[in-house]
Amino acid sequence: MIIAIDGPAASGKGTLAKAVAAHCGLAHLDSGLLYRGVAKGLIDRGLALEDEAAATEIAAQLDLSMLDAAALRGAAMGEAASRIAAHASVRAALVDLQRSFARQPGGAVIDGRDIGTAICPDADVKLFITASSEERARRRWRELVLGGAPLDYDTVLADIRRRDERDSTRSASPLRQASDAVLIDTTRLDAQAALSAALAIIGEKRARREPADLTPRARRGES
Numbered sequence: 001m002i003i004a005i006d007g008p009a010a011s012g013k014g015t016l017a018k019a020v021a022a023h024c025g026l027a028h029l030d031s032g033l034l035y036r037g038v039a040k041g042l043i044d045r046g047l048a049l050e051d052e053a054a055a056t057e058i059a060a061q062l063d064l065s066m067l068d069a070a071a072l073r074g075a076a077m078g079e080a081a082s083r084i085a086a087h088a089s090v091r092a093a094l095v096d097l098q099r100s101f102a103r104q105p106g107g108a109v110i111d112g113r114d115i116g117t118a119i120c121p122d123a124d125v126k127l128f129i130t131a132s133s134e135e136r137a138r139r140r141w142r143e144l145v146l147g148g149a150p151l152d153y154d155t156v157l158a159d160i161r162r163r164d165e166r167d168s169t170r171s172a173s174p175l176r177q178a179s180d181a182v183l184i185d186t187t188r189l190d191a192q193a194a195l196s197a198a199l200a201i202i203g204e205k206r207a208r209r210e211p212a213d214l215t216p217r218a219r220r221g222e223s
């Protein structure tokens, strides 16, 4: 089963994707790490984020097992990732890696911006997770305060709005809800409630698939 979870920054999609993957026993890929990894590769080499050719080369050589999530966190890396993610050739260089991850035996959960629209348009379940920009900024602000690197709320809100604007207006695979994705608005939901909502949707899709795809007889190829 392939589960695509898309949505804007700080919508709760990452936390949800991890919890869904653990619950369903599926592998999980946070595709934002790929774009963050490419941005860090450019920064480490002293290259400009506008250098599309270098970014594309780094993207083509990206090794999932080498990505250090802890080193890629943070608002500055998220902003840099969003800038390089607008390059169509960088996105193209990351497609196969994401699709092979999705196609592993048993399937996978992948979260990002374009998983349901561009990377896995045939995903079994597509969720689009959102929340108001004020609520997302409040969550991000709280994380920064707890992490000991506070920023004022208005700056965080402006950052979130700028990233939303860039991610949803770029021409290459912009952030948008796939027509067959189910929307979950987490503005008033905590992580547990969002997980329950997602599992209910997944359970429903599974039940619908069951008669055709998943009965033991069908699995053995018997009619």
Ligand code: C5P
Pocket (backbone or CB within 6 Å): 009, 031, 032, 033, 035, 036, 078, 081, 082, 083, 085, 086, 111, 112, 113, 114, 115, 163, 167
């Ligand atoms: O999800 P995260 O905040 O880590 O993503 C960082 C940036 O990477 C996003 O703002 C977005 O521009 C880009 N991204 C993307 N497509 C994805 C995942 C992330 O364009 N599938």
